[in-house]
Amino acid sequence: MDQQTPAAEHVAESSAHPTDAQMIQLLTPSGERTAEGGSAPYAKRVAHLDHDALRGLYEDMVLVRRFDDEATALQRQGELGLFPQCLGQEAAQVGSGRALAAQDYVFPSYREHGVAHTRGLDLAQILLQFRGVDHGGWDTEAHNFHLYTLVIGSHALHATGYAMGVQRDGLVGTGDPDRDTAVVAYFGDGSTSQGDVNEALVFAATTNAPVVFFCQNNQWAISEPTTKQSRVPLYRRGDGFGIPGVRVDGNDVLASYAVMDEALERARSGGGPTFVEAFTYRMGAHTTSDDPTRYRSRAEEQSWRERDPIDRLRKHLESEGAWDQGWAEQVAAEADALGEHLRTYVRALEAPPASSMFDTVYASEHGTVTAERAWHAEYEAGFETSEVAR
Amino acid sequence: MSGETQRMTMGKAINTGLRHALEGDPKVLLMGEDIGALGGVFRVTDGLQKDFGDDRVVDSPLAESGILGTAIGLALRGYRPVCEIQFDGFIFPAYDQITTQLAKIHNRSKGRLQVPVVIRVPSGGGIGAVEHHSESPEALFAHTPGLRVVAPSTPQDAYTMIREAVASPDPVLYFEPKARYWDKGDVDTSVFGTDASRASLDAAQVVRPGSDVTLVTYGAAVHVSLKAAEAAAAEGTSVEVVDLRAVSPLDTATVAASVRRTGRCVVVHEAATFLGPGAEVAARVSEECFYSLEAPVLRVGAFHAPYPVSKIEHDYLPSVDRILEAVDRLLSH
Ligand SMILES: Cc1ncc(C[n+]2csc(CCOP(=O)(O)OP(=O)(O)O)c2C)c(N)n1
Ligand SMILES: [Mg+2]
Numbered sequence: 001m002d003q004q005t006p007a008a009e010h011v012a013e014s015s016a017h018p019t020d021a022q023m024i025q026l027l028t029p030s031g032e033r034t035a036e037g038g039s040a041p042y043a044k045r046v047a048h049l050d051h052d053a054l055r056g057l058y059e060d061m062v063l064v065r066r067f068d069d070e071a072t073a074l075q076r077q078g079e080l081g082l083f084p085q086c087l088g089q090e091a092a093q094v095g096s097g098r099a100l101a102a103q104d105y106v107f108p109s110y111r112e113h114g115v116a117h118t119r120g121l122d123l124a125q126i127l128l129q130f131r132g133v134d135h136g137g138w139d140t141e142a143h144n145f146h147l148y149t150l151v152i153g154s155h156a157l158h159a160t161g162y163a164m165g166v167q168r169d170g171l172v173g174t175g176d177p178d179r180d181t182a183v184v185a186y187f188g189d190g191s192t193s194q195g196d197v198n199e200a201l202v203f204a205a206t207t208n209a210p211v212v213f214f215c216q217n218n219q220w221a222i223s224e225p226t227t228k229q230s231r232v233p234l235y236r237r238g239d240g241f242g243i244p245g246v247r248v249d250g251n252d253v254l255a256s257y258a259v260m261d262e263a264l265e266r267a268r269s270g271g272g273p274t275f276v277e278a279f280t281y282r283m284g285a286h287t288t289s290d291d292p293t294r295y296r297s298r299a300e301e302q303s304w305r306e307r308d309p310i311d312r313l314r315k316h317l318e319s320e321g322a323w324d325q326g327w328a329e330q331v332a333a334e335a336d337a338l339g340e341h342l343r344t345y346v347r348a349l350e351a352p353p354a355s356s357m358f359d360t361v362y363a364s365e366h367g368t369v370t371a372e373r374a375w376h377a378e379y380e381a382g383f384e385t386s387e388v389a390r
Numbered sequence: 391m392s393g394e395t396q397r398m399t400m401g402k403a404i405n406t407g408l409r410h411a412l413e414g415d416p417k418v419l420l421m422g423e424d425i426g427a428l429g430g431v432f433r434v435t436d437g438l439q440k441d442f443g444d445d446r447v448v449d450s451p452l453a454e455s456g457i458l459g460t461a462i463g464l465a466l467r468g469y470r471p472v473c474e475i476q477f478d479g480f481i482f483p484a485y486d487q488i489t490t491q492l493a494k495i496h497n498r499s500k501g502r503l504q505v506p507v508v509i510r511v512p513s514g515g516g517i518g519a520v521e522h523h524s525e526s527p528e529a530l531f532a533h534t535p536g537l538r539v540v541a542p543s544t545p546q547d548a549y550t551m552i553r554e555a556v557a558s559p560d561p562v563l564y565f566e567p568k569a570r571y572w573d574k575g576d577v578d579t580s581v582f583g584t585d586a587s588r589a590s591l592d593a594a595q596v597v598r599p600g601s602d603v604t605l606v607t608y609g610a611a612v613h614v615s616l617k618a619a620e621a622a623a624a625e626g627t628s629v630e631v632v633d634l635r636a637v638s639p640l641d642t643a644t645v646a647a648s649v650r651r652t653g654r655c656v657v658v659h660e661a662a663t664f665l666g667p668g669a670e671v672a673a674r675v676s677e678e679c680f681y682s683l684e685a686p687v688l689r690v691g692a693f694h695a696p697y698p699v700s701k702i703e704h705d706y707l708p709s710v711d712r713i714l715e716a717v718d719r720l721l722s723h
Contacts, residue, residue: 081520081700082519129520129521130520131701132518132699132701132703133701135521135696135699150479150521150522151479151482151483152480190452193453193456194453194483195455195456195483196483221452222423222431223449224449228449228451291428294427294428294429295427351699352699354698354705354706356698356702357693357695357696357698357702357705357706361694368664368694369693369695376693376705382715383711
């Protein structure tokens, strides 16, 4: 065939790097405000963010990065077993997180420390899991922030089901901004290949559930580039399911806020699900166990340092005359205090008693567990007496 | 030992076995997450993509059901896929494909179709990991007719058994004790294809002779069982250790022969004891060796609780102390 069929053209758009113009962007990499083409309608969604609010976003990102650095250092010192950094993804997470309302509910994967911060978690609690003293670590209901899900993609269905519950509760489309509720599933580019994620899209679309699928395309699933997962850009994944998709510059905190704001509004008002692709970059290793030199170039990593989301907002604040040295020092001091808090908190975390493994297996009495717990207690006690005897 | 014997780690032994399988049969291919440039998160496939190309060592999309389902299709088309599941706890998205399709297609087709898929699963605990990275789900698969379920415990067996698994006309779940990847041992690569090699997927082995108690074990728990046997010897108890190697099929003949000699049996594994492989072993032993038994068969394994946080995982896993406690109970009977 000489001419490409419309179908062939449709897949010709590659899943590899979009240009700035192919993403919703409100801050250029050099920190200037922009609202070209498709981005124009989003500008109004950040118009209310005054200098204080912008400085707030900056502060959020600085604290999240300090958390990342501190946790990584603690892992290196042997205080944590493992840690997955969100380095480079702060704007996508803080921007989208700050668009949430208190009643909204988040289902994170395992790298959403920035979102956790916007939900009011003491970030130290995230480290319980990575120190190996807790499988969760925080009160989900106090923050409307579910526990981290480590099995890739599972929680996209949980978010959808939770949203179906919200819908049944009549908390969609009431017009009351304090009651209308949206649910968000955060996951990565690699996760989009899982059956569960695609089934979530089916359920969300057919039930018109108030859920947002917020996919951070950090371009890597451990060692596999996004091109191993998809021929077309991920924001178009929703097309065939009947779910609108949008691609945002995930290193632009304002655009991430605006795009999430729109998606949440659609969900809360009864407009149904949205698939957001936040195009960003995992600047660090997959986790502290990973060695990215085996699969990607230093040059690539370097080129993304130039798109650092925190630097971008800083440049913007400076050009706006909103950068205030005294305030910046306060933020730095706050970050130092967070670092100190994390170190003290983590080092003081003791192993739970061995018997705790039996405590919460079931919500009600279960004879098998009761018997094994009793055996274990007796075994431990026998050990103590025999040690005394020796 | 032949001139083809080399000292290597268990991880390297599996790597070498995969290399030889790829060299020996153009239909063999490896599939899995991060097995190419990275060489897998445990580096078991290190260097293989470089040497065999990315169409034989395939970085698959992040979808276990997809990996297994397409492996079945490839096998039906005459290929021999060896799938890597990154960690034990991530096999479950593929559970449906494995149990309802892979295990049953041979039988469903009255034996006309074979699906020689190998599933490599780094498994077991003791590495200080977060949730889903330390589990021992072999009983779930051994409970499914149509699947062979094996677990090597030494570099030699790791090599031999991966070669035999790839050669097997049946689907094989090959559980790799990840905590033992770095153990070194001699590996003779010339054994593959001999009768002894063929037996490695079916036959248990006495790995330490003894006369007072038999420890029946496999995979990661062989190591701790041998340590316990050593400690018992220091206290004057002679412990025999039987490495099952395969959980399905179960070589009850070797186990029963040992227990008839010793009269006492403890089954040791990292999987939970409740409805675990040890329950089957204990039942078989009591059926076949009832009159030789001096005491009931005991089991040492994990509890009926989810794999705990890593700071207390050593209280959950079988330990030398827990094995010795069981041995003492048998001897004081
Ligand atoms: C079902 C399942 N399979 C495999 C893994 C191992 N694993 C952990 S993270 C990861 C890559 C995830 O990539 P992506 O979804 O892009 O998220 P990112 O880590 O980049 O944030 C893999 C394969 C897992 N956690 N769950
Ligand atoms: Mg990713």
